[in-house]
Amino acid sequence: MHNEMLHHPAIPAPLREFLRAHGQPLPEPLNTLENQARAADVPIIPHETVDFFQTWFRQVHPTSVLELGTAIGFSALLFAQLMGPAGRVTTLERAPIMIGHAQANLAQYNTAQQITLRTGDATTLLPTLTDTYDVAFMDSAKAQYIHQLSLVLARVKVGGTVFIDDVLQGGTIFLPETEIPHRLKGIHRNLRQLLESVFAAKGLTATLIPLGDGLLMMTKDVDQDFTF
Numbered sequence: 028m029h030n031e032m033l034h035h036p037a038i039p040a041p042l043r044e045f046l047r048a049h050g051q052p053l054p055e056p057l058n059t060l061e062n063q064a065r066a067a068d069v070p071i072i073p074h075e076t077v078d079f080f081q082t083w084f085r086q087v088h089p090t091s092v093l094e095l096g097t098a099i100g101f102s103a104l105l106f107a108q109l110m111g112p113a114g115r116v117t118t119l120e121r122a123p124i125m126i127g128h129a130q131a132n133l134a135q136y137n138t139a140q141q142i143t144l145r146t147g148d149a150t151t152l153l154p155t156l157t158d159t160y161d162v163a164f165m166d167s168a169k170a171q172y173i174h175q176l177s178l179v180l181a182r183v184k185v186g187g188t189v190f191i192d193d194v195l196q197g198g199t200i201f202l203p204e205t206e207i208p209h210r211l212k213g214i215h216r217n218l219r220q221l222l223e224s225v226f227a228a229k230g231l232t233a234t235l236i237p238l239g240d241g242l243l244m245m246t247k248d249v250d251q252d253f254t255f
């Protein structure tokens with residue numbers, strides 16, 4: 028799967044190179060999985076975002092994660108490892124080829140049964156979930172984030188955190204739509220609407236971290252339904 032924005036990061040190149048040169052190494056099997064995914068151009072989270080999560084999880088100590096977009100299971104296995112044996116991850120994936128890779132990796136590495144893979148479209152699966160989570164990580168189809176966020180927030184505890192990856196379209200998100208190629212206008216419009224809506228929402232505290240192609244982060248401050 029090709030993500031053209033992977034090669035147009037929002038983070039300045041010298042800072043990205045510094046972070047990559049000084050990054051925290053991952054333990055096995057995550058290190059091997061990460062290298063295999065990068066060699067195969069599977070769009071897993073960039074290493075500077077891995078390091079952000081390594082830092083943040085050690086500070087905040089969440090014990091449950093809901094993930095949209097499993098791919099080969101790399102970030103799900105990372106979250107499980109960072110939370111320790113008590114941690115639980117529910118991860119949603121719809122692409123048959125990714126489901127096959129994820130099932131194989133989870134069969135091998137999810138030895139403590141911390142991770143549950145649910146297969147199908149996230150928008151269909153989300154209303155069937157009943158648990159609530161400390162953290163949600165949205166890393167699936169960018170054009171759908173705006174449509175899925177209220178369903179995700181319904182599954183996040185008050186005080187919990189939602190991360191949404193790859194929201195900046197290589198920085199082009201701040202250009203007027205007239206300057207955006209036709210085939211990217213839909214994603215551009217939906218991501219702009221997402222950013223405007225999240226920062227305007229009452230009951231959310233949001234910020235945008237310039238790592239990778241932009242990591243939108245928000246806390247759910249109140250127990251209410253959110254509509255966008």
Ligand SMILES: C[S@@+](CC[C@H](N)C(=O)[O-])C[C@H]1O[C@@H](n2cnc3c(N)ncnc32)[C@H](O)[C@@H]1O
Nearest residue numbers: 071072096098101102120121122148149167168
């Ligand atoms: C960027 S990759 C996920 C990478 C993974 N989180 C990691 O860092 O290891 C995005 C994944 O989301 C999946 N996806 C996209 N739209 C989806 C949807 N509506 N429901 C479920 N999965 C979806 C794609 O098939 C793809 O495998």
